Amino acid sequence: MRVLLIHGSVGNAEAWTPVRPALEQRYEVLAPNRGGYPPGPLLERIDFERQAEELAPLLGEGAHLVGHSYGGVISLLIAAAHPELVRSLAVSEPPAFGLARGNPVVDDLVERLAEHFEHGPREPRAFAEGFLALVGSETRLPDRLPPQLEQGIRATMAERMPWEAEIPLDQLAAAPFPKLVLSGAHNPAFDAVCDVLETSLGAERAVLPGAGHSLARAPGYAERLMAFLA
Numbered sequence: 427m428r429v430l431l432i433h434g435s436v437g438n439a440e441a442w443t444p445v446r447p448a449l450e451q452r453y454e455v456l457a458p459n460r461g462g463y464p465p466g467p468l469l470e471r472i473d474f475e476r477q478a479e480e481l482a483p484l485l486g487e488g489a490h491l492v493g494h495s496y497g498g499v500i501s502l503l504i505a506a507a508h509p510e511l512v513r514s515l516a517v518s519e520p521p522a523f524g525l526a527r528g529n530p531v532v533d534d535l536v537e538r539l540a541e542h543f544e545h546g547p548r549e550p551r552a553f554a555e556g557f558l559a560l561v562g563s564e565t566r567l568p569d570r571l572p573p574q575l576e577q578g579i580r581a582t583m584a585e586r587m588p589w590e591a592e593i594p595l596d597q598l599a600a601a602p603f604p605k606l607v608l609s610g611a612h613n614p615a616f617d618a619v620c621d622v623l624e625t626s627l628g629a630e631r632a633v634l635p636g637a638g639h640s641l642a643r644a645p646g647y648a649e650r651l652m653a654f655l656a
Contacts, residue, residue: 434495509601605629
């Protein structure tokens with residue numbers, strides 16, 4: 427059985443390195459690098475809807491779908507569009523903040539992120555430091571950015587704002603495949619989105635503190651994901 431892993435922002439599919447060894451013992455693992463991220467060419471614009479369309483064929487004849495952060499938004503859209511091909515869906519802290527607008531902590535984070543993307547620094551390192559702090563990532567930037575990481579940051583700067591995504595909750599709730607929502611207990615705005623998904627989709631919920639927004643590095647993440655897939 428195939429597992430399709432969709433990565434988030436800043437880093438490419440190497441972000442899944444902590445969980446791949448466990449998954450590869452039992453599954454065929456596909457972890458594509460999203461368009462705009464290395465080693466592919468940088469894109470002027472990255473859109474979650476287009477990338478959902480581009481990545482959906484990788485489900486093949488059926489696959490477990492796992493998405494993190496921006497990749498979680500993409501995974502939600504793929505799963506809603508192709509429920510017959512999704513064996514299960516696991517998303518960790520997707521920034522689908524449109525699902526929880528009106529919540530003060532969500533609205534505040536959206537406002538600060540929008541300000542950073544629109545008026546924040548254009549120099550990659552300065553942009554990334556501000557962005558990672560806002561989302562609560564545990565990623566630590568090296569003193570000198572390697573070209574691959576710099577491209578990943580520039581790709582993040584080109585992404586369409588994820589809270590613009592219209593997540594079809596009713597379609598996802600009606601889909602028969604199991605759902606798992608994971609969060610890291612570090613940011614109430616992400617918690618609020620995960621709460622909505624848990625309730626609306628009838629999803630299992632796992633809270634794994636210890637790595638901030640970098641859920642794949644959280645203690646117990648690989649084990650919880652493997653148990654869910656099994």
